[in-house]
Amino acid sequence: MKFGGTSIGTAKAMRQAISIVAHQEQESTPLVVLSACSGITNKLLRIADASGNGSLDDALALAGEVRAHHLGLVDELLTDEGPKAELALKIDAIITRLELLVKGVEIVGELTERSRDMFCSFGELLSTTVFAAALQAAGINARWIDIRTIMITDDNFGFARPIEAECRARATAILGPLLGSGTTVVTQGYIGATADGRTTTLGRGGSDLSAALLGAWLHFSAIQIWTDVDGVMTCDPRVVPDARSIRVMTFSEAAELAYLGAKVLHPDTIAPAVEKNIPVFVLNTWHPDARGTVITNDPVRLSGMSYGGLVKSIAVKKGQGIINVRSNRMLGRHGFMNELFDVFARYAISVEMIATSEVSVSVTVDDTCFTDNLLRDLREFGEVDIEHGVATVSVVGDNLRMSRGVAGRIFGALTEVNLRMISQGASEINVGFVVGEHDVVAAVNALHREFFSGEDAAGIFEVPAGKPLT
Numbered sequence: 001m002k003f004g005g006t007s008i009g010t011a012k013a014m015r016q017a018i019s020i021v022a023h024q025e026q027e028s029t030p031l032v033v034l035s036a037c038s039g040i041t042n043k044l045l046r047i048a049d050a051s052g053n054g055s056l057d058d059a060l061a062l063a064g065e066v067r068a069h070h071l072g073l074v075d076e077l078l079t080d081e082g083p084k085a086e087l088a089l090k091i092d093a094i095i096t097r098l099e100l101l102v103k104g105v106e107i108v109g110e111l112t113e114r115s116r117d118m119f120c121s122f123g124e125l126l127s128t129t130v131f132a133a134a135l136q137a138a139g140i141n142a143r144w145i146d147i148r149t150i151m152i153t154d155d156n157f158g159f160a161r162p163i164e165a166e167c168r169a170r171a172t173a174i175l176g177p178l179l180g181s182g183t184t185v186v187t188q189g190y191i192g193a194t195a196d197g198r199t200t201t202l203g204r205g206g207s208d209l210s211a212a213l214l215g216a217w218l219h220f221s222a223i224q225i226w227t228d229v230d231g232v233m234t235c236d237p238r239v240v241p242d243a244r245s246i247r248v249m250t251f252s253e254a255a256e257l258a259y260l261g262a263k264v265l266h267p268d269t270i271a272p273a274v275e276k277n278i279p280v281f282v283l284n285t286w287h288p289d290a291r292g293t294v295i296t297n298d299p300v301r302l303s304g305m306s307y308g309g310l311v312k313s314i315a316v317k318k319g320q321g322i323i324n325v326r327s328n329r330m331l332g333r334h335g336f337m338n339e340l341f342d343v344f345a346r347y348a349i350s351v352e353m354i355a356t357s358e359v360s361v362s363v364t365v366d367d368t369c370f371t372d373n374l375l376r377d378l379r380e381f382g383e384v385d386i387e388h389g390v391a392t393v394s395v396v397g398d399n400l401r402m403s404r405g406v407a408g409r410i411f412g413a414l415t416e417v418n419l420r421m422i423s424q425g426a427s428e429i430n431v432g433f434v435v436g437e438h439d440v441v442a443a444v445n446a447l448h449r450e451f452f453s454g455e456d457a458a459g460i461f462e463v464p465a466g467k468p469l470t
Helices: 011-025 040-052 056-077 081-108 113-137 164-180 206-217 251-259 267-275 299-304 336-346 372-378 398-402 406-412 437-451
Strands: 031-034 142-144 184-188 191-194 199-201 223-227 280-284 293-295 313-326 353-356 360-366 383-396 419-424 430-436
Touching: 011 056, 011 113, 031 113, 031 206, 040 056, 040 081, 040 113, 056 081, 056 113, 081 113, 113 142, 113 184, 113 191, 113 199, 164 184, 164 206, 206 223, 206 267, 251 267, 251 313, 251 383, 267 280, 313 437, 336 360, 336 372, 353 419, 372 383, 383 437, 406 430, 406 437, 430 437
Parallel strands: 031 184, 142 184, 223 280
Antiparallel strands: 191 199, 280 293, 313 360, 313 383, 353 360, 383 430, 419 430
């Protein structure tokens, strides 16, 4: 069970998460993996930067805010004065180490990636310390474990990779007996340590990766990712108020959506679980009875959950720009595309969507990456024009590859929208196009009406908790 920052960011949220863990404990002993409380990691990064810049007073003031937040959780969650005082001392000891790190970096006058990882680790250490004590106060047999004794990584600070054989052996030896005896283990996501004990972090999505790795190493039957939404949605509910929760999706669909800008678990973080055929459930801490979304490649589970929808979700990525390059030199010439895309590589620009003809290439890139030097180099290949303020819209679903007439339905629904560019993904599970940002709402709502009403939605979608089906 992995809980994200918003699921444990306040005393109310922690109580809710504790009730979910307690309910799960009635069926099987869970391993609980936590992120830092919401907003704390960003604050710790500010502390790190202030320390490196020599702003000691600012860094210590921010550290005081981190202390106050977690002591506030202690005051609200625990009522017995004895355990409350003991937990407050633990929090104070952790913050004291943080303050010592601040002073050390300020004295040296240099913030290294290794030091930055150490700063970031305090968020998870604090959240799990409070949560484990609150579980114990609620009568649950819980044990706090420092994941750095298990998650042994390389020394690529900021994006460390676990040394799996060593980690698996330690997880089996340390966590296995505890879980086997009925002890709920509370530990940290996102962080690890090198073999010689230097703290590391796993990078973006690290807590999800921690949960997936631990689940795979310990052969769990399921991995639950608890967050603040009812699973993966058919599209952004801020764009389409009638967006629904997707009941089941494949790993390839989740991956495609993540790459296309949807707020979905990044595929790299859950790959260990999917490779072991361990289903990953995305669930809502505030609506624990909602079924959420299960991500799996297990054909039995897919067939048993009415996996039959044509389209699963619509992803939108705003803040894009189009670059059009037209040149007669393309016609029949080999190597042209290689030379053209070498320009984007030199400027470290990621190309999102591509469409080509015999004499032109159109690509979408982040709208902030345009520079005079980039455009000058591109103009060596031919005529170049650019369009700002556009968005990519992608229709995603594994069943697209097996269905006729999908493109006709997609573009038939968009007769009132001006399309700037169209691209069919090589994976054949997404069809993408580009519209002006002012047309996003109209385009996505039209597509949602076309594909997420009637028989296309039967059996695989769920209305978010508390919301009537219309």
